[in-house]
């Protein structure tokens with residue numbers, strides 16, 4: 637199964653449990669990638685910003701508070717939109733592949749850890765470019781295909797199909813089809829899994845991982861896995877690329 641399989645994506649985000657399990661593990665240390673996104677946005681001072689695939693709205697809330705800009709957020713999951721609204725985020729159920737907005741409506745669009753879930757990736761990117769004004773900023777956050785390879789090697793999962801989706805390794809080339817001036821900021825960190833239970837909690841947090849639960853060995857020492865995240869920053873072209 638791939639991370640852009642629509643049935644998997646719907647099931648994975650119908651409730652927040654899987655996302656919450658992974659978030660509690662990432663919270664361990666290192667650079668907060670959301671700080672990097674906020675710094676990049678602060679440079680361009682957007683007045684109106686769209687976040688696509690907002691999850692429970694944590695980043696949208698921070699952007700609205702810290703940059704004092706008007707934020708609209710969307711997610712394909714009704715539950716995620718409900719959680720975002722509970723934080724006061726102006727959130728709506730919608731699909732990034734068919735944005736319910738007119739051309740040139742936003743100064744910035746943010747897609748954080750969501751493009752690898754989108755099957756019609758070029759369509760989604762052309763939609764994001766369409767709703768951005770000329771010279772607007774697009775920020776995409778994604779993981780490398782090699783993200784947490786130490787953990788997936790341990791449980792015997794082949795992650796090569798990740799490269800068929802939007803990842804750190806191919807993101808620049810993909811974004812260049814729709815945007816100008818693509819820059820890439822790698823953010824590396826380490827997460828320590830102290831015991832096999834911690835590995836089980838992480839691996840069991842998605843149906844992509846659950847099939848590997850039986851292959852988890854008892855750890856004799858903590859497992860250090862490397863988080864490999866990339867923040868892409870791009871600007872819109874003056875001429876539009878059809879989706």
Ligand SMILES: C[S@@+](CC[C@H](N)C(=O)[O-])C[C@H]1O[C@@H](n2cnc3c(N)ncnc32)[C@H](O)[C@@H]1O
Nearest residue numbers: 649689690691711712713731732748749750753
């Ligand atoms: C890994 S979560 C990331 C959430 C949030 N951006 C964050 O940084 O925590 C991916 C989110 O993208 C949403 N998503 C996936 N495909 C989508 C699509 N085609 N349109 C809109 N949202 C989508 C999922 O429902 C999920 O909430």
